[in-house]
Amino acid sequence: MKTAQDMKSYKKLLKEALEDKFLRTALDTFNTVYRENRPTVYQGIDFESIKKEIAAGKDAALPRLMELFEEFKTNAEAAGAKVHVAKDAREANEIIAAIAKENSVKKIIKSKSMTTEETFLNDHLEKKGFIVTETDLGEWIIQLRHEGPSHMVMPAIHLSRYQVGNLFEGVTKKKIDSENIDKLVKVARQELRPAYLEADMGISGANFAIAESGALGLVTNEGNMRLVTTLPKVHVALVGYEKLVPDLKSMLQILKVLPRNATGQAITSYVTWIKGATECGSAPSNRKIMHIVFLDNGRLALTKDPVFAESLRCIRCGACANVCPIYSKVGGHKYGHVYIGAIGLILTVFYHGKENDMEIVRNCINCQTCKEICPVDIDLPHLIKKTYRAVLDQEGKTPVKNFLLSNVMKNRRLFHFILRQAYLAQKPLAKKGPMIRHLPHLFEKEHGFRSLPVIAKTPFRDQWKQIRPKVAHPKYTIGFFAGCAIDFIYPEQAKALFKLLQGHNVQVEFPKDQTCCGLPALMAAEEETAKEVARQNVKAMQPGNYDYILTLCASCGSHLKHNFLKIFDKDDAAPADLQAFTDKIIDFSSFMANILKVSPEAFEGTAKKVAYHSPCHLCRGLQVVEEPRKLIELAGFEYVRSKDEDVCCGFGGSYSVDFPEISSEILKKKLDNIEETDAQLLVTDCPGCVLQLRGGLDKRGGKLQVKHIAEILSEVSK
Structure with missing residues (x-):
């Protein structure tokens, strides 16, 4: 759980996590193994x-949650359960405490529940x-340590067997063999068994609440949940309203993805259905005393929010943390409050207030991995930016x-004037060569993990008039959107492009009124600025003049093609x-491979190994x-695959400036993987990645x- 209330103290927490070698190793290993194994369990399933x-089904259910709730309540109470409603966390806790008191409860056992x-x-x-007493092994461990879960599915993933062994020694007052995980599990069983037999009440959550039957569905890998509920x-059972589904068919659809996304299993060890007051020998009437508490805590208001309603699709699989490069470096206690990972950055402000979200919501590198992995199609990066804007608005500070x-x-x-002046300002640091290798002492400690490129003496836009290619009868005419990095740092990349395209009978034009794409503004939650920049660029590019x-x-x-449409959604000023x-936006590799359909004959070939x-x-x-x-192989290079090729390099634009301690660690692993290939060249499709990797x-x-x-293809083109 993140406890810092300002960025300075949050940075201290991040530093603690980054210095925890076991945490780093465990999370890095899990991140890699999960990414490698997950595709296997999705074989034969069209994930997209x-x-x-599922997203469409969830969205259709949200406007009628209260209708589904009433249907569920009718069916559940007909089966002998009592259904309650809690408007917030305090009321939910009071209802459950009152039930315990009413039934003379002294001892309570629990199964894992993020809602509790x-x-x-x-x-x-x-x-x-x-x-x-928590009875899930991971939950019991963190309960003994008086801390919250560091992952929604694997709450104690941040701990080593030795830490657990020491903890168990304190509980049992006996020497524990920490090398043997089976023995550690046996200790937990021995310690927890009396709790099952002595408990008067069991508390669970639920993965599903099925309206048509009034039944609860629970998905687990440990048998403790069945003991807790029987x-x-x-x-x-404490259940969020968003767990309501209309029918069994809807639930089974979600069940196809929940275990696969959470733990890489086709199905969990236990899938349990509970309906009403079942037989129970320990109850006075031989019937279970069954209560189901539905928690609002802001959920019903969220269903009406045109932006954030989709966050209620979440099925708590935890996959957004599993693949997150930031989570893999610092863990859930530094990357969430109660809910962790990308979804936690969003839900925290609604369930636990802006004061617990102000720092963590900024800690997103916008790598899009969480969006790609989400089994209910939540646009998590988009909602994180929206959440940051909401936090800033509530705070009232800029x-x-x-x-x-x-x-x-x-x-x-x-x-552009400021960018031009940067060339002059850098001169004391850029003594020779294309890189700035030493920053002023004030910045070197945090930001010295990479060399920085020298700002170009002559920006690309100032060279355009002299280098503009002229094609007599072009096959295509394209408008070139340079972006800040190529315009002011790497004009040689644009020159390589022009050489290539001229050889393929393509006319290139560069509308000089274009400016920054606006992504830095959007990442800082300055959406109005991003909109204004978008208007300027659409006007400058005059899309009707070009094929692409x-x-x-x-x-x-990606920003031009997708985010422009999002920021102007239902906006009359679009x-x-x-x-x-947006329809005409295309990247270099797609244009060369799919539009021009270049062949090996267009290149001279080379034996160089390329990562x-x-x-x-x-x-x-x-x-x-x-x-x-x-394209790499078509041009005659020997392509050598590196480990985790599609994992973020740690740049993220201004992220690497705001969180250099994390950026540098992500970069280190990336470079280690690449150097293992013995490649002679490393290529990529983004000048920002070039900056990070080259530096x-x-x-x-x-x-x-x-x-x-584009540079390497230009070098070997005929």
Whole structure:
């Protein structure tokens, strides 16, 4: 659980996590293994189709949640259960405590439930004098440590067997063999068994509440849940409204993805259905005393929110954390409050207040991995930006970075003037060569993990008049969107593009009124600035003049194609040519491979070994995967695959400035993987990735060259 209330103290927590070698190793290993194994359990299943079907079903249910609730209540109470409604966490806890008191309960056992974590139910019950024991192994471990879960599915993933062994020694007062995990599990069984037999009440959550039958569905891998819900005389289930589904068919659809996404299993060890007051020998009437408490806590208001309603699709699989490069470095206690991972960055502000979300919501690198993995198609990166905006609005303060972005980026001439002046300002640092290798002492400690590129003496836009290619009878005419990095840092990448395209009978034009794509503003939650910049770019590019609008920057391309439509959703001030503009956006590799359909005969060939880094916004944002690799091989290079090619390099634009301690660690692992390939060249499709990768390799003294894919193709083109 994140406890820092300002960025300075949050940074200290991040530092603690980054210095925990076991945590780093465990999470990195899990991240890699999960990513490698997950595709196996989805064989034969069209993940993209099923997640859209589930999302549509969830969205259809949200407006009628109260109707589904009434249907569920009628059916559940007909089967002998008592259904309650709690408007918030306090009321839910009080209802459950009252049920315990009414039934003379002294001891309570629990199965894993994120909803009870949300309400801090254990704390409330213990203050009322009840003895509460978690029976899920991971939950029991963290209960003994007096901490919250670090993952929604694997709550104790942050702990080593030795830490658990030491903990168990304190509980049992006996020497524990920490090397043997089976023995540790046996200790837990021995310690927990009396709790099952002595408990008067069992508390669970639920994965599903099926309206047509009034039944609850629970998905687990440990048998403790069945003991919790059957042995004691009283069973209470705390359920969020969003767990309501119309029927068994809807539930089974979700069940296809929940275990696969959560733990890489086709099905969990236990799938349990509970309907009403079942037989129970420990109850006075031989019938279970069954209570179901539905928790609102802001959920019903969220169903009416045009932006955030889709967050209620979440089925708590935890996969957004499983694949998150930030979570894999710092863990859930530093990357969430109660709910962790990408969904936690969103839900925290609604369930636990902005004061617990102000820092963590900024800690998103926008790699899009969470969106790709989400089994219910939540656009998590988009909602995180919206959440950050909501937090800023509630706080009523404007960070310095946001102030500068808002006031500079809208003014193209001022923005470009500042970038030009950066060339002069860097001179004391850029003593020789294309890289700045030593920053002023004030910045070197945090930001010295990579060398920085020298700003170009002559921006690309100032060279355009002299280098503009002229094609007599072009096959295609494209508008070139340069982006800031190519315009002011890497104009050589644009020159390589022009050489290639001229050889393929393509006319290139560069509308000089274009400006930054606006992604930095959107990442800082300055949506109005992003809109204004978008208007300027659509007007400048005049999409009707071109067959395609091509960019060499994956981040720009994804933002132009997808985010422009999102930020202007139902906005009357959207540019008239917006749809035409976004329809014509294309990345370099797709244009070369799919439009020009270049062949090996267009290249001279070479025996150089080439490794490839897949930019986040290319492979996930634009969903371009095979084309760059195909081009590398077509051009005659020997393509060597590196480990985790499509994992983020740690750049994320200004993220690497805001959180350099995390950016540097992500970069280190990326470079280690690449250097293991013995490649002679490293290529990628994004100038931002070039900046990060080239800077990191230069800082560590690596000999590997880093180039944009357009550059290497240009070098070997005939």
